[in-house]
Amino acid sequence: MTIDWLRAFVVFGGGPALLIAAVTLVRRSERRLGHGPDESGPPVTTGQTGAAEISAYLDRMTTELRLPAADVAEVRAELADHLRDSIASLEAEGFEPERAIREALGRLGPPAELGRQLRTAHQSTRRLLAGAGGGVFAAGGGFVLGYFGGIALALLGFLAVFVVVALLAVVGVRLPDITSHDGGNTINSLLYATTLAVAAATATRYAVRTSAGLSRRAPRTVAVFWAVAGALVFGWLALFGMRGPQSWPGVALELCIPVIAVASAFVRIERPMPHVGLWAVIVAALSVVVMSLGVFAVSGLSVSGSGSGSQAEEAETIQPPDLHLDVVAPMAPAAWLPEGGFGSAYGSESASSGTRLWADVGWELPAPTIATVLANWRDMRFEAWHAGVNQYSIGVDTRYSSPFEVQPAVLHGSSLDAVFHFERLRDARSWWVVLTAVGPDGHRYRLDDGQGGDATFNGSAWDWLTAPQ
Amino acid sequence: MPGRIRGQLLKGTTTLLVLTVLREGELYGYEIAQRIRDNSGGAFVPNEGSLYPALHALEAAGALEASWRESDRGPRRRYYKITKTGLGMLEAHAQEWAAFSLGMARAMGVAGPKQ
Numbered sequence: 001m002t003i004d005w006l007r008a009f010v011v012f013g014g015g016p017a018l019l020i021a022a023v024t025l026v027r028r029s030e031r032r033l034g035h036g037p038d039e040s041g042p043p044v045t046t047g048q049t050g051a052a053e054i055s056a057y058l059d060r061m062t063t064e065l066r067l068p069a070a071d072v073a074e075v076r077a078e079l080a081d082h083l084r085d086s087i088a089s090l091e092a093e094g095f096e097p098e099r100a101i102r103e104a105l106g107r108l109g110p111p112a113e114l115g116r117q118l119r120t121a122h123q124s125t126r127r128l129l130a131g132a133g134g135g136v137f138a139a140g141g142g143f144v145l146g147y148f149g150g151i152a153l154a155l156l157g158f159l160a161v162f163v164v165v166a167l168l169a170v171v172g173v174r175l176p177d178i179t180s181h182d183g184g185n186t187i188n189s190l191l192y193a194t195t196l197a198v199a200a201a202t203a204t205r206y207a208v209r210t211s212a213g214l215s216r217r218a219p220r221t222v223a224v225f226w227a228v229a230g231a232l233v234f235g236w237l238a239l240f241g242m243r244g245p246q247s248w249p250g251v252a253l254e255l256c257i258p259v260i261a262v263a264s265a266f267v268r269i270e271r272p273m274p275h276v277g278l279w280a281v282i283v284a285a286l287s288v289v290v291m292s293l294g295v296f297a298v299s300g301l302s303v304s305g306s307g308s309g310s311q312a313e314e315a316e317t318i319q320p321p322d323l324h325l326d327v328v329a330p331m332a333p334a335a336w337l338p339e340g341g342f343g344s345a346y347g348s349e350s351a352s353s354g355t356r357l358w359a360d361v362g363w364e365l366p367a368p369t370i371a372t373v374l375a376n377w378r379d380m381r382f383e384a385w386h387a388g389v390n391q392y393s394i395g396v397d398t399r400y401s402s403p404f405e406v407q408p409a410v411l412h413g414s415s416l417d418a419v420f421h422f423e424r425l426r427d428a429r430s431w432w433v434v435l436t437a438v439g440p441d442g443h444r445y446r447l448d449d450g451q452g453g454d455a456t457f458n459g460s461a462w463d464w465l466t467a468p469q
Numbered sequence: 470m471p472g473r474i475r476g477q478l479l480k481g482t483t484t485l486l487v488l489t490v491l492r493e494g495e496l497y498g499y500e501i502a503q504r505i506r507d508n509s510g511g512a513f514v515p516n517e518g519s520l521y522p523a524l525h526a527l528e529a530a531g532a533l534e535a536s537w538r539e540s541d542r543g544p545r546r547r548y549y550k551i552t553k554t555g556l557g558m559l560e561a562h563a564q565e566w567a568a569f570s571l572g573m574a575r576a577m578g579v580a581g582p583k584q
Contacts, residue, residue: 075525077547078521081497081546082517082521086517107518109518113518114518118522120522120526121523121526122525122529124530
C-alpha cells in the first residue's frame with residue numbers, strides 16, 4: 001500500500017494547522033478594530049476633560065486619523081492624558097484655566113496636521129505589506145471555514161425543507177415535485193452554490209478585517225481593495241471554476257456570489273465576525289442528529305401510509321416497450337442491410353470528453369466486405385433524440401419532431417463512431433441515439449433501433465448559459 | 470545657559486532625544502517631553518505636536534513597545550519602553566549625531582582640527 005504523504009499532511013496536519021493559524025491571525029488582527037477581546041485597551045476618555053474645546057480639538061484630529069477603532073481610541077486617550085497633564089502644569093505656573101487650555105492645545109499644533117502625522121506614523125509600508133499578506137492568508141482560512149459552514153447551513157436548510165414537506169405529506173398536503181425532472185440537479189446545484197456563497201462571504205470579511213488590523217487602516221478603507229479582488233476571484237470561480245450539476249436556480253445563485261463577496265466587504269464590516277465556540281458546534285451537531293432522526297421517522301410514516309397506492313400507480317404507468325422510432329425515420333429494407341443488421345453490438349462510454357457511441361457494422365467482417373455494405377449508404381449519421389420523460393417510458397419522446405444533436409458516423413475498424421456531449425445539454429435528461437443514412441432511393445432510413453441513456457449536466461455556470469437548447 | 474534652541478534646529482533630533490530618555494526607563498508621553506526639557510537644562514523643548522507622531526512611528530518601526538497601565542497617580546497611561554531594535558537605532562543615531570556636531574564645531578572654528 002502506498003501512502004500519499006502530501007495529501008495526508010494537508011488533510012491531517014498542515015491543513016488544520018493552517019486553518020488554526022488563520023483564525024488566530026484574524027482574532028489578533030480584530031483586536032485593533034476595537035471589538036476584540038483586548039484587555040489592555042485605553043481608558044475611556046468621554047467626559048474626562050470636561051472641556052468642549054478639547055473635545056472639539058480631539059474630534060477634528062480624529063477625523064484625519066482613518067485608523068482602526070482601537071488605534072483611534074488609543075490615540076485619543078493618549079492625547080487627552082497629555083492635555084490634562086499639560087493644562088495642570090500650566091495652571092500650576094499661574095495660567096488661568098481657559099488660557100491654559102488654549103496654550104496646551106496650541107502646543108500640540110493644528111489638529112488636522114497632528115492627525116495626518118499620526119496616521120502617517122501608523123500606516124507604514126511594512127504594516128501595509130503585512131496587511132496584504134495577512135489578508136490573503138486569512139481569506140484562505142475564511143474560505144475553508146466558510147465552505148464547511150456553508151455545507152452545514154445548506155444541509156440544515158435542506159433538512160428543514162424536508163421536514164416541512166414530510167409533515168405536510170402526513171397531513172395529506174402533497175406539494176408538486178419540482179426536482180425529479182432534472183435528476184436532482186436543482187437541489188445539488190443549490191447546495192453547491194450556497195456553500196460557495198457562504199465561503200466567499202467569510203473569506204472576504206476575514207480578509208478585510210485582518211488586513212485592516214495589520215495595516216492599521218480603517219476597515220472601510222481597505223474594503224474597496226478586497227471587494228474588487230473578491231468580485232474578480234469569486235466571479236471567475238462562480239462563472240468558470242465551479243463545475244458540476246447545474247440548474248437555472250443554481251446558476252442564478254452562483255451569479256450572485258461576486259455580489260455577495262462585495263457586500264461582505266462593506267455591510268456591517270465594523271462588527272466582529274461571529275466566532276463559533278465549542279458549545280455552538282455541539283448544539284449544531286445535536287440539531288443535525290435530532291433533525292435527521294425526525295426526518296427518518298416522518299418519512300417512514302409517510303412510506304408506510306401510502307405504500308399500496310404507490311405500487312398501484314407504478315403498475316399503471318409502465319408503458320409497453322414501444323420505442324416510437326418511426327418518429328425518427330422508417331426502418332431500412334432488410335435487403336439493403338448486412339446480415340444481422342447494423343448495431344448488433346451497440347455501445348457507449350462516458351468520459352470527461354463526452355459520451356462515445358458506436359455501432360458495429362458487422363462482427364469481424366473483413367474490410368472489403370464492410371466497404372461493400374456501406375456502399376449502399378451515404379450521409380451516415382447518429383441522431384440524438386430526447387428520450388422518455390420518466391423511467392417507465394422508454395424510447396423517443398414523441399413530443400419532439402427533430403433530434404437535438406446530430407453527429408456524422410465515422411468508420412473506425414468495423415464500427416461507426418460518434419462523440420456526443422450530453423453533459424453539456426440543459427434540457428435533455430434522457431437521450432436515444434439512432435443510426436440513420438440516405439439509401440439508394442434517396443430517402444433517409446433508420447439503420448438500427450439505437451440505444452438510450454441518461455444524462456446529467458456537468459459543467460460550469462458559463463457552460464450552462466452558453467449550452468445549446 | 471544658551472537659551473532655548475529654535476525648533477528648526479531640533480528637526481530630526483526628536484528621535485534621538487526620545488530614544489535617549491527612554492534608555493533610562495519606561496515613560497509616558499508627557500513625561501518624555503518633560504524629561505527631555507529637564508535633561509537639556511531647558512535648552513530642548515520638543516514640539517509636542519511632533520512628539521506623538523515620532524513616538525508612534527518608532528513603535529511601528531519596532532524601536533519602542535507601548536502598553537497601557539496604571540500610573541503612580543492618576544488614570545491609566547500609555548507607557549513606552551525601548552526595545553533591542555531601539556537600542557541599536559539609538560547607537561546609530563548617536564554616532565551620526567556625534568560626527569555631525571564635531572564637524573559643525575570644526576567648521577565654525579570652535580573645536581580643534583582633525584588629528
